[in-house]
Amino acid sequence: MNTRKIELLAPAGNLEKLQSAFHFGADACYIGGNAFNLRGMSANFKNPELEEAVKFAHNINKKIYITLNIFAHNKEIDHLPEFIKFLEGANVDGVIVADLGVFQLVREIAPDLDVHVSTQANNTNWRSVKLWKDLGAKRVILAREMSLDEIKEIREKVPDIQLEVFIHGAMCMAVSGRCLLSNYFTARDANRGVCAQSCRWNYKVVAENRPGQYHDVVEDEDGTFIFNAKDLCTIEFIDQLIETGVDSLKIEGRMKSIYYNSTVVKQYREAIDLYLKGEYKYDPKWLHELQTISHRLYSKGFYLGKTTEEDQNYNTNLSYSQTYQLVANVLEKRENNQYLLQIRNRLSVDDEVELIRPAGDPQKFRITEFLNTKNDETVNVVHPNTLALITSELEMEPKDLLRVKLPLGESESDIDKESN
Numbered sequence: 001m002n003t004r005k006i007e008l009l010a011p012a013g014n015l016e017k018l019q020s021a022f023h024f025g026a027d028a029c030y031i032g033g034n035a036f037n038l039r040g041m042s043a044n045f046k047n048p049e050l051e052e053a054v055k056f057a058h059n060i061n062k063k064i065y066i067t068l069n070i071f072a073h074n075k076e077i078d079h080l081p082e083f084i085k086f087l088e089g090a091n092v093d094g095v096i097v098a099d100l101g102v103f104q105l106v107r108e109i110a111p112d113l114d115v116h117v118s119t120q121a122n123n124t125n126w127r128s129v130k131l132w133k134d135l136g137a138k139r140v141i142l143a144r145e146m147s148l149d150e151i152k153e154i155r156e157k158v159p160d161i162q163l164e165v166f167i168h169g170a171m172c173m174a175v176s177g178r179c180l181l182s183n184y185f186t187a188r189d190a191n192r193g194v195c196a197q198s199c200r201w202n203y204k205v206v207a208e209n210r211p212g213q214y215h216d217v218v219e220d221e222d223g224t225f226i227f228n229a230k231d232l233c234t235i236e237f238i239d240q241l242i243e244t245g246v247d248s249l250k251i252e253g254r255m256k257s258i259y260y261n262s263t264v265v266k267q268y269r270e271a272i273d274l275y276l277k278g279e280y281k282y283d284p285k286w287l288h289e290l291q292t293i294s295h296r297l298y299s300k301g302f303y304l305g306k307t308t309e310e311d312q313n314y315n316t317n318l319s320y321s322q323t324y325q326l327v328a329n330v331l332e333k334r335e336n337n338q339y340l341l342q343i344r345n346r347l348s349v350d351d352e353v354e355l356i357r358p359a360g361d362p363q364k365f366r367i368t369e370f371l372n373t374k375n376d377e378t379v380n381v382v383h384p385n386t387l388a389l390i391t392s393e394l395e396m397e398p399k400d401l402l403r404v405k406l407p408l409g410e411s412e413s414d415i416d417k418e419s420n
Helices: 015-023 047-059 074-089 100-109 126-135 148-157 181-186 235-242 258-276 284-290
Strands: 007-011 028-032 063-068 094-097 115-117 139-141 162-169 231-233 248-251 324-334 338-343 352-356 363-366 370-372 386-391 401-405
Touching: 007 015, 007 162, 007 258, 015 028, 015 047, 015 258, 028 047, 047 063, 063 074, 074 100, 094 100, 100 115, 126 139, 126 148, 139 248, 148 162, 148 235, 162 235, 162 258, 235 248, 235 258, 235 284, 248 258, 258 284, 258 324, 258 352, 258 401, 324 386
Parallel strands: 007 028, 007 248, 028 063, 063 094, 094 115, 115 139, 139 162, 162 248
Antiparallel strands: 162 231, 324 338, 324 401, 338 386, 352 363, 352 401, 370 386
């Protein structure tokens, strides 16, 4: 049995996602307020919601970190002190900062508030990590462009600071996400929370002396996506990543769905727990489950060595893949094995449904009938954004999920929809 603490850190774009992430095994969540963070298009948390999130987390011995990782201009600096004081009063467990001026401001206004240095700060060597430690940082979130050996060396050279690394989610073609493409093409600044993901667009080359002639950078009838990185997935070597000595393993995706978030958390939770018990053995089902969510093709990132063309998504036809769809989540259990469901996508009694719980494999079953909660009528089909009652012998808990297998060739976006 390994007594070492390893934090599994999940994203949360709203309170429902936060509660779901904790239900499936996250130790902590990182969230954003209405401003000062790099997910300006996410729902984010208003101040009362943020306070509610912290209270919810602390009641179940979990932690909340707040993203203050914007590269601030003067007008943001003027407004930050009030928000920092609010965060201190809300008893958050830490703030994530990229900008040196913001870091200094937090240290001055709330010296007891833990500061985590964002991956946007591009820390790739032990000297820079030590400097942040000497300045008062509690944790450094290392740049994504690092190998396992480099991380080990940082841990050996700077043993008295927490280290955090990304283990799953979207990768950026720019170093640690510091990209100007979106700002240049659309006036939406990636470093200020409104990235248009211009790196995912189709690009061609035009020679200056041959205007109007567009050439593919890579020969393909659909053009080329030369900046379009695959998604990071470390589940196949998560034991090696743990053995580098890092303290926190971070999942990317505050704008992803609860099905995405819960599924990713569950697989890594199981792998981490087996490692800590001294019983670790890679299970191919973890990767299989990570294929069920909406994702780009997977890459091992920089951890096992330099990236190659195999880590880029050159084929637009393979941009996203998904094999299952969330159709409902459990709201409450009632008498006589009845469960109240929130319906997320169309579901019929003819569909084979799988129950997803925090522990154990998916459980297949068929729903014999739905009871409409408004008029107590029995129905055979239910639709998104409605409530329905079912009867089942399977034991379910609030926040458990129900999914169905998608027909071959169907998929959906990984960005949340109202029904997802």
